[in-house]
Amino acid sequence: MGGSQDKPQLIIDGKRTDGRAPGELRPIKIEAGVVKNAKGSAYLEWGNNKVLAAVYGPKEAQPKHIADPNKAIIKCRYQMAPFSSLEEHNRSGPNRRAIEISKVTKEVFENVILLDDFPGCEIDVFVEVLQSDGGTRAAGITAAAVAVASSGIPMRDIPYAVSAGKAGDSILLDLNKLEDNYSDADMPVAIAPREGEILLLQMDGNLTKEQTIQALDMIKKAGETIVKIQRDALEAKYR
């Protein structure tokens, strides 16, 4: 979201600046089990995004006072590497944006992981964005879902995430950084695909109700592709 004076045209002759159709995803590649020390892990490339996710635990929750005697707690940290973006150098360490993304990512996994199976424990989910090009929280959740699944920690569903947005009157799937900077709306969403439940939803910009529904339909359809890539990555690991 920006909209400076020299706003580039995001759609020309029905094509986006990187040649995609409005409802088209960027290419996605996932490899499971790439961090040897972790219980589960995944490396994901999504367009120019490069994300590493790893899961540790379940282990005794530390410090002890945060433990829940009835279920596991999840700790989650999303972080962008200082060298990850084409533009500026990001200071390392959690900024306010990263703290919020860590929180909403944690909430996605609190929904799907069977926390009751591990009372008093913690499960750690780490998402490191090594290179960023828009949509990193969605890429992070999609990667972390494969990491958790590959760890064997029981989940009731494997979530995926992707964003949709708006440029002019067109609804676009999976905004890249340039599109995100100049779009009229951006809406990252995480879905539990089995029932189509919304686990994460954020939006800013301007959307009518109808445009929101249209964006959600696009996200649902993209789920078929993303879920298959996640499954293939898990199958490749255990083949």
Added chain:
Amino acid sequence: MVGENEEYMLELLGKGKREQERDKMQYRDIKIEMGKIPHAEGSAQVDIGDTRVLAGVKIAVGAPLPDKPDEGALITGAELLPLASSTYEPGPPTPEAIEFARVVDRGIRAAEVVDLKSLFIEEGKVWSTFVDIYVLNYDGNLFDAGTLASTAALLSARMPKYEDGNVIREGNLGKLKTSGKVTSCTFAKVGNTILLDPSGNEEKVMAGRMTIANDENVIRAMQKGLRGAFSYSELSSMMDTTFDKSKQLRDILNKAVGE
């Protein structure tokens, strides 16, 4: 384990009832008090039921963001003061406080409440607008109270002057240039029930939270929170309710700021 209070809330909601006989899609009483802090450029205190928040606006000379050299800055913060609830503790902002501030900020920014272009002074110098939300008593639904208080404080804020390197904050001043208005509606999901404007007791038992910020025409920001999930049709009906109920919020806001 759920405590006694939580058990009672679940039982009550299970019977289709709310505290104080409230309907599911009914706000508690809302009150806005303007100008509580005359030293601030703008201020507003909002009560929604027993929740009370105070928003204060300060405007200071600062440097623009590198990617927006011709625009002023908007910086929103929120403090969950320890005096406001036995569950709040002193210390650096928690993820909850940061999320709260950022959701309010996104609504205000997306609805263009502040005309950031009007805050340009000269090359390398712009006005920075600081909105700080103080929670004075917590009884649920901070997001709607915070958005209402922040918007009201901004709509009423005085605009300082910059003359010969000095900032003039008193005397004959104009108003901060604003161009939009935003309010938000927050819903809690408890079991399969959806409630507008959750109280503190209801928030203790809610699984999921959804905030939708809008103006008269469009949705400006949304945020789903907590582990509970929402279906597409639930979201659709919450959008409808938001467009309906926000009329009431805008009326209260307009009255408070004298429009």
